[in-house]
Amino acid sequence: MTLDAHQHFWHYDPVKDAWIDETMTAIRRDFLPADLEPVLAANGVEGCVAVQASQSLGETEFLLALADRHDFIRGVVGWVDLRAPEVSDQLARFADHPKFVGVRHVVQAEPEGFMLNPDFQRGIAALREFDLTYDILILQHQLEEASALVGAFPDQPFVLDHLAKPQVSNGMDPAWAHGIHRLADYPNVSCKLSGLVTETTDWQWQTDDFRPFIDHALSTFGPDRLMFGSDWPVCRLAADYSEVKEIVENVLAGLSEAERAGILGGNAQRFYGC
Numbered sequence: 299m300t301l302d303a304h305q306h307f308w309h310y311d312p313v314k315d316a317w318i319d320e321t322m323t324a325i326r327r328d329f330l331p332a333d334l335e336p337v338l339a340a341n342g343v344e345g346c347v348a349v350q351a352s353q354s355l356g357e358t359e360f361l362l363a364l365a366d367r368h369d370f371i372r373g374v375v376g377w378v379d380l381r382a383p384e385v386s387d388q389l390a391r392f393a394d395h396p397k398f399v400g401v402r403h404v405v406q407a408e409p410e411g412f413m414l415n416p417d418f419q420r421g422i423a424a425l426r427e428f429d430l431t432y433d434i435l436i437l438q439h440q441l442e443e444a445s446a447l448v449g450a451f452p453d454q455p456f457v458l459d460h461l462a463k464p465q466v467s468n469g470m471d472p473a474w475a476h477g478i479h480r481l482a483d484y485p486n487v488s489c490k491l492s493g494l495v496t497e498t499t500d501w502q503w504q505t506d507d508f509r510p511f512i513d514h515a516l517s518t519f520g521p522d523r524l525m526f527g528s529d530w531p532v533c534r535l536a537a538d539y540s541e542v543k544e545i546v547e548n549v550l551a552g553l554s555e556a557e558r559a560g561i562l563g564g565n566a567q568r569f570y571g572c
Contacts, residue, residue: 299344299345299563299564299567300342300343300344300345300562300563301343301344301345301346301347301372301525301526301562301563301564301566301567301572302338302343302345302346302347302526302527302528302530303346303347303457303490303492303525303526303527303565303566303569303570304347304349304459304490304492304493304527304528304529305334305346305347305348305349305527305528305529305530305531306329306348306349306350306351306529306530306531306532307329307330307331307334307348307351307360307361307364308328308329308351308352309328309330309360310325310326310327310328310329312326314352315351315352322535324531324534324535325531325532325534325535329530329531330364331364331367331368331370331371333531334346334530334531335368335370337530337539338370338539340539340540341539341540341543343543344370344563345370345371345372345563345572346370346371346372347371347372347373347374347375347399347527347566347570347572348361348364348365348371348373348374348375349374349375349402349433349459350375350376350377350402352377353377353403353404354377355377355378355379355388355391357376357377358374358376358377358378358392358398361374361376362374362376362392362395362397362398365395365397366397371397372397372567372570372572373397373398373399373400373570373571373572374395374397374398374399374400375399375400375401375402375431375433375570376392376398376400376401376402377401377402377403378392378401378421379421380401380403380417380418380420380421380422380424381415381417381418381420381421382421385420385421385424386424386427389401389424389425389427389428389430390428393428393430397572398430399430399431399570399571399572400425400430400431400432400433400570401425401430401431401432401433402432402433402435402459403418403435404435405434405435405436405440406435406436406437406440406463410443411443412443413440413443413444413446413447414443414446414447419447419450419451422447422451422454423451423454425454426451426453426454429571431455431456431457431569431570432454432455432456432457433456433457433459434447434448434456434457434458434459434487435459435460436458436462436463437462437463438462438463438464438465438471438473438474438477440462441462441474441477441478441480441481442477442480444458444462444481445477445480445481445483445484448481448484448486448487449484451486452484452486453486454486455486455488455569456484456486456487456488457487457488457489457490457525457569458481458487458488458489458490459490459492459493459527460490460492460493460494460497460529461478461489461490461491461492461493461494461511461515462474462477462478463493463497464494464497464511465497466494466497466498466503466507466508466511467497467498467499467502467503467507468499469510470510470511470514475514478514478515478518479514479518482515482518482519482523487519487523488519488523488524488525488565488569489515489519489523489524489525490524490525490526490527491512491515491524491525491526491527491546491561492526492527492528492529493527493529493532493533494508494511494512494545495508495529495533495535495536495537495541495542495545496529496532496533496535496536498536501535501536501537502536503536503537505544505545505548505549508545508549509549512545512546512549512550513549516550516553521553521557521560521561522557522560522565523565524560524561524565525561525563525565525566525569526543526546526561526562526563526566527566528542528543529542530542546561546562547562
């Protein structure tokens with residue numbers, strides 16, 4: 299199965315979605331399964347994993363309700379307050395849903411030390427009780443802290459979103475490359491080839507701009523721990539769905555058929571259990 303490991307749905311709200319500013323007119327509207335399903339079909343993608351874009355329990359309920367109505371949504375990475383004393387109760391609220399596969403927090407917006415906070419780490423520890431994954435959404439300067447987090451929980455499956463958002467148009471930063479290498483040393487961490495087209499200056503790019511970043515992810519994580527994600531509809535700021543998928547396919551053209559199939563779906567199915 300070809301599976302998109304990372305996309306979003308939302309009912310656009312200018313207050314809740316304040317991160318979608320005036321420069322992002324292409325995504326300042328609702329994006330729902332009826333918008334995505336024909337796009338997936340046109341690109342030969344059979345299913346997707348819907349990832350939270352808002353930090354509320356209502357967001358998790360919203361995504362799971364969509365998944366109930368649409369078979370092509372194979373899994374949901376939702377949100378709970380991992381810092382809450384009652385985090386296990388929040389997880390238990392959703393744990394029986396077969397498509398609730400993981401949790402994410404928008405750590406890129408949090409202060410230094412957030413991932414090392416005992417309250418947050420208590421929440422990470424609770425994920426194992428419910429056999430849930432954790433998506434790491436960070437920026438480059440947080441890679442070292444992320445390595446400390448994943449090292450403290452060797453039995454917890456983690457996946458890095460968007461390669462920690464490197465500044466693609468500036469070329470590869472050795473600090474980013476080192477941070478990715480350190481994180482990849484932990485076998486419980488996978489990585490999504492996602493979210494790169496919007497990490498470009500004025501959203502202008504050529505396929506070769508992404509090649510060194512994807513090649514570095516491939517050399518550090520290996521083909522068995524990488525997964526394709528479109529980051530739709532956010533990707534629409536810089537590229538359409540087919541372009542995003544073609545970037546990954548073109549850079550990975552030298553891999554074996556089995557390795558490409560893993561990155562384009564099999565690895566995500568195994569990681570998320572969907």
